[in-house]
Amino acid sequence: MANNTTDLYTTVKNVSGSTAVFGFLGTHGKRLADDETYSVPGDLVTKLGSKKSQRQFKALEKALLAGALEIIKSPSVYLLDEDGVGTAELAMAGRTLGTTDPSYTQGADPNFVNNDD
Numbered sequence: 001m002a003n004n005t006t007d008l009y010t011t012v013k014n015v016s017g018s019t020a021v022f023g024f025l026g027t028h029g030k031r032l033a034d035d036e037t038y039s040v041p042g043d044l045v046t047k048l049g050s051k052k053s054q055r056q057f058k059a060l061e062k063a064l065l066a067g068a069l070e071i072i073k074s075p076s077v078y079l080l081d082e083d084g085v086g087t088a089e090l091a092m093a094g095r096t097l098g099t100t101d102p103s104y105t106q107g108a109d110p111n112f113v114n115n116d117d
Contacts, residue, residue: 007076007089007103010044013037016068024048024056024063043075078102 014020014032022038023029030038040047048057063069076089079099088099 003105004103009039009041009073010071010075011037011039011073012044013070013072014068015070016066020068022059022063022069024059037072039073044071045074076102 012022012025014022014034014036017034019031019033021029021031025032025038025040032038044060045057048060051057060069064071076091079088079090080086081088087102087105089102091098091100
């Protein structure tokens with residue numbers, strides 16, 4: 001798999017059942033068809049929560065609570081191994097938590113490690 005930077009983005013999905021406008025996405029809001037996804041650089045929750053005005057954060061919260069929107073991916077958590085040699089990212093395969101190589105080094109998931117072993 002080619003190197004990429006998908007680990008650095010938040011991806012949301014419109015699950016409202018119809019086309020909807022989410023004013024907190026993009027510069028002037030985004031219209032998403034049902035089941036359409038949209039990605040923003042960085043952590044959307046932190047980005048909106050750190051603004052002086054909480055209007056957009058409250059709109060995100062309302063959309064999530066109403067079941068109109070799902071956060072399906074947020075930026076990865078990076079971990080340095082105990083030897084200080086390599087970085088891994090936190091990952092899930094099914095419902096099992098583990099680690100994998102960051103997408104910017106080798107792509108996602110081929111080296112998933114189950115930490116329950």
